[in-house]
Amino acid sequence: MSELHLLSPKGFRAGGAYAGIKTRKVNDVGVLACDTLATAAAAFTTNKVFAAPIAVGRQHAADGKLRGLVINSGNANACTGKRGLQDANEMCALAAAQLKCKPADILPGSTGIIGHHLPMAKVRRGIVEASQNLGNSSEHSIAFNDAILTTDTRRKFAAARLKLGKQTITLTGICKGAGMIGPRLALAQARRSGGVKPQGRHATMLAYILTDAQVSAPALRKLLQPAVNKSFNSVTIDDHTSTNDTAVLLASGASSGKINTIAAAKAFLEALTELCQSLAQQIAADGEGATKVVRIDVTRAKTDRDADLISRSIANSPLVKCAMHGNDPNWGRIVSAAGMCGASFDPDRATLTLQGVEVFRRGQPVPFDPATVSELLAAKEVVVKLDCGHGKSSHTLWTCDLSKEYVTINADYHT
Amino acid sequence: MSELHLLSPKGFRAGGAYAGIKTRKVNDVGVLACDTLATAAAAFTTNKVFAAPIAVGRQHAADGKLRGLVINSGNANACTGKRGLQDANEMCALAAAQLKCKPADILPGSTGIIGHHLPMAKVRRGIVEASQNLGNSSEHSIAFNDAILTTDTRRKFAAARLKLGKQTITLTGICKGAGMIGPRLALAQARRSGGVKPQGRHATMLAYILTDAQVSAPALRKLLQPAVNKSFNSVTIDDHTSTNDTAVLLASGASSGKINTIAAAKAFLEALTELCQSLAQQIAADGEGATKVVRIDVTRAKTDRDADLISRSIANSPLVKCAMHGNDPNWGRIVSAAGMCGASFDPDRATLTLQGVEVFRRGQPVPFDPATVSELLAAKEVVVKLDCGHGKSSHTLWTCDLSKEYVTINADYHT
Numbered sequence: 040m041s042e043l044h045l046l047s048p049k050g051f052r053a054g055g056a057y058a059g060i061k062t063r064k065v066n067d068v069g070v071l072a073c074d075t076l077a078t079a080a081a082a083f084t085t086n087k088v089f090a091a092p093i094a095v096g097r098q099h100a101a102d103g104k105l106r107g108l109v110i111n112s113g114n115a116n117a118c119t120g121k122r123g124l125q126d127a128n129e130m131c132a133l134a135a136a137q138l139k140c141k142p143a144d145i146l147p148g149s150t151g152i153i154g155h156h157l158p159m160a161k162v163r164r165g166i167v168e169a170s171q172n173l174g175n176s177s178e179h180s181i182a183f184n185d186a187i188l189t190t191d192t193r194r195k196f197a198a199a200r201l202k203l204g205k206q207t208i209t210l211t212g213i214c215k216g217a218g219m220i221g222p223r224l225a226l227a228q229a230r231r232s233g234g235v236k237p238q239g240r241h242a243t244m245l246a247y248i249l250t251d252a253q254v255s256a257p258a259l260r261k262l263l264q265p266a267v268n269k270s271f272n273s274v275t276i277d278d279h280t281s282t283n284d285t286a287v288l289l290a291s292g293a294s295s296g297k298i299n300t301i302a303a304a305k306a307f308l309e310a311l312t313e314l315c316q317s318l319a320q321q322i323a324a325d326g327e328g329a330t331k332v333v334r335i336d337v338t339r340a341k342t343d344r345d346a347d348l349i350s351r352s353i354a355n356s357p358l359v360k361c362a363m364h365g366n367d368p369n370w371g372r373i374v375s376a377a378g379m380c381g382a383s384f385d386p387d388r389a390t391l392t393l394q395g396v397e398v399f400r401r402g403q404p405v406p407f408d409p410a411t412v413s414e415l416l417a418a419k420e421v422v423v424k425l426d427c428g429h430g431k432s433s434h435t436l437w438t439c440d441l442s443k444e445y446v447t448i449n450a451d452y453h454t
Numbered sequence: 455m456s457e458l459h460l461l462s463p464k465g466f467r468a469g470g471a472y473a474g475i476k477t478r479k480v481n482d483v484g485v486l487a488c489d490t491l492a493t494a495a496a497a498f499t500t501n502k503v504f505a506a507p508i509a510v511g512r513q514h515a516a517d518g519k520l521r522g523l524v525i526n527s528g529n530a531n532a533c534t535g536k537r538g539l540q541d542a543n544e545m546c547a548l549a550a551a552q553l554k555c556k557p558a559d560i561l562p563g564s565t566g567i568i569g570h571h572l573p574m575a576k577v578r579r580g581i582v583e584a585s586q587n588l589g590n591s592s593e594h595s596i597a598f599n600d601a602i603l604t605t606d607t608r609r610k611f612a613a614a615r616l617k618l619g620k621q622t623i624t625l626t627g628i629c630k631g632a633g634m635i636g637p638r639l640a641l642a643q644a645r646r647s648g649g650v651k652p653q654g655r656h657a658t659m660l661a662y663i664l665t666d667a668q669v670s671a672p673a674l675r676k677l678l679q680p681a682v683n684k685s686f687n688s689v690t691i692d693d694h695t696s697t698n699d700t701a702v703l704l705a706s707g708a709s710s711g712k713i714n715t716i717a718a719a720k721a722f723l724e725a726l727t728e729l730c731q732s733l734a735q736q737i738a739a740d741g742e743g744a745t746k747v748v749r750i751d752v753t754r755a756k757t758d759r760d761a762d763l764i765s766r767s768i769a770n771s772p773l774v775k776c777a778m779h780g781n782d783p784n785w786g787r788i789v790s791a792a793g794m795c796g797a798s799f800d801p802d803r804a805t806l807t808l809q810g811v812e813v814f815r816r817g818q819p820v821p822f823d824p825a826t827v828s829e830l831l832a833a834k835e836v837v838v839k840l841d842c843g844h845g846k847s848s849h850t851l852w853t854c855d856l857s858k859e860y861v862t863i864n865a866d867y868h869t
Contacts, residue, residue: 086790087794087800088790088792089793120818219787221794277772279791281790282790357693357772357856357860358692358864361860361861364861364865365864365865367865371532371533375501375503375634375694376694378501378502378503378695378697379502379694384502385502386503402535404533443861443862445776446856446861447858449780450776450777450855450856
């Protein structure tokens with residue numbers, strides 16, 4: 040599927056422009072349009088401190104219909120009060136004028152420096168320019184993709200093709216995110232406007248997923264939340280939930296593939312979940328200062344909540360993250376992280392493997408050669424598997440190691 | 455009170471010895487004895503993965519009576535199975551033989567490398583030697599104090615004198631702890647034995663507090679938990695709860711001061727809490743790689759639980775800790791940490807001050823000179839105060855900054 044790109048699903052066009060918001064000369068405004076009114080589902084940050092485009096986006100996505108997206112990077116339009124809300128609404132109005140639709144059919148998104156008003160002269164120019172060069176080639180995909188990146192060191196893309204009977208539908212997605220990553224996304228009804236948001240550089244997670252399937256808005260909503268839970272809500276870099284986190288799923292309906300049976304919905308959900316998980320993994324791999332992805336597999340926990348708590352406690356322990364950075368098979372930090380999080384956990388029932396090597400079994404250390412396991416931990420992808428031996432619940436979480444570079448990136452910045 | 459030392463309260467003697475458990479030639483075995491049976495209260499880690507001396511200690515402290523303490527550093531006696539329990543029990547028996555009391559009247563404590571059996575030949579020699587040079591001078595205090603230190607860069611001591619009517623009582627305490635610090639201590643009844651514990655270097659929190667007041671064991675229990683909650687349970691370096699965390703309070707009753715009225719109990723609790731808070735602060739200041747203490751004051755939260763959640767969310771955010779390290783007045787990270795933790799929080803009611811400078815007020819950024827605030831943040835003690843404007847609950851938490859040195863310390867160690 041190497042030939043697939045964001046705009047491979049039928050019915051979408053996109054464009055990007057460099058408007059001068061970012062200092063680095065890379066596109067910073069993007070517009071994405073569906074040829075007709077798409078069905079849509081969107082999940083937003085649950086941080087009680089949320090940005091202006093989140094407040095506007097919640098309202099615009101509430102009816103499950105969208106014609107397009109308008110996004111900018113280099114400025115999060117957060118901590119910007121009433122003018123921020125006006126600006127987010129104006130972005131929608133400008134894109135709507137170009138696409139000849141209602142402003143309420145446009146979903147806005149912003150990421151970048153916060154605590155500053157958007158430079159609207161530049162944004163206006165950027166929206167017009169991006170709208171005037173819409174297309175559906177791979178170059179157009181890249182032009183839009185670049186417009187959502189900030190501290191990311193690379194683009195993140197995933198795709199799937201799915202046979203529904205004789206029809207083939209296509210799913211594609213892009214995302215951004217490198218720091219301030221601990222998303223807790225939830226689908227939401229429209230809420231009252233969002234007040235003022237925090238200041239300072241941060242790195243929101245944004246994910247835009249497209250499909251050409253025919254699928255109703257209620258079905259899309261039902262499919263997005265479980266996929267998000269097993270992917271974006273299961274990636275943590277620093278467990279800091281951003282003010283701007285957003286994941287959007289648009290269905291153009293331009294293919295003949297219909298999600299109108301339980302079997303089709305199941306197949307679609309599976310493909311969507313895998314796609315989102317690939318994006319989540321790419322976020323972890325591009326984590327600020329990260330040298331590796333660490334996958335935490337917790338199995339046989341007593342309850343789903345226990346599996347979730349245990350995996351997060353391990354993934355967010357700075358001691359575990361540092362050990363992973365140093366290729367140190369320090370399993371005591373992992374087992375004690377499981378024991379400290381309030382979940383049901385009995386070390387006498389638990390078994391821990393690092394990269395497939397058993398190091399702890401039912402409360403007893405298993406003799407192993409530290410040098411061998413340390414070498415295995417030097418991989419780009421590390422799997423930590425904790426079998427709790429306690430029940431039937433499992434959870435998988437992606438994280439990364441904690442390096443000096445993370446400290447450099449986040450301590451050396453001055454507001 | 456500069457003349458006070460750990461053994462200033464009447465009725466206690468202590469000694470230390472170098473038995474060769476630690477490679478650095480500093481005392482690693484300590485014995486502390488009360489002349490008579492002391493009333494006692496002890497709080498232990500709530501980690502479900504707990505060490506052998508915790509399992510034994512819970513049983514020995516359950517009746518509220520202790521004659522003494524036997525401790526070692528350099529080896530945590532954790533992840534040591536049944537033999538570990540035997541060893542912890544033998545340590546008590548050896549000390550009891552020296553002090554001519556029952557083994558069940560001795561509380562054991564261990565800290566250091568884990569996943570290894572105690573070198574009992576050395577430990578035995580150390581206990582005999584430490585017991586044979588008991589005394590109550592400041593040199594004896596230091597000899598015992600040094601025997602609990604591992605990665606600590608300095609001793610930690612606090613003391614108070616309290617007038618109860620015409621009588622004066624004395625309270626003193628020492629503690630250790632530098633990493634793997636996120637204590638969640640609770641007083642406990644005896645439990646079944648503890649199985650096997652994690653391997654690898656770690657740095658438990660141990661606190662030993664002495665008083666010569668006359669106070670009943672039930673009263674002591676009631677006093678210790680609230681003092682611990684506002685001190686040791688309110689310090690976090692990496693939010694990683696150790697397997698060996700312990701705080702013990704021994705009352706010799708050797709003074710004429712009695713805690714037998716509500717007023718006396720209140721005065722005692724206040725002094726005890728302040729003493730424990732001083733020790734907790736000293737732990738934060740000596741945190742691995744720390745360059746400063748950061749005090750998080752959350753006020754006017756909706757509930758006690760909200761105040762606790764918000765202060766911990768701020769203190770444990772790597773982004774906040776890195777900003778503190780870089781003297782960066784990045785208040786967005788602080789406000790968003792408050793918004794993401796699940797507590798009731800409304801940015802439109804909140805006010806944030808950094809070192810006394812208001813930077814955010816009721817949802818609006820307050821203009822300030824970043825250079826000036828950055829200079830203020832370069833202090834050894836930084837105060838972050840978040841007024842939630844929402845209720846009546848408050849919580850104070852001590853933490854430290856996150857530096858590259860923390861990563862070096864914790865990534866470069868190999869099991």
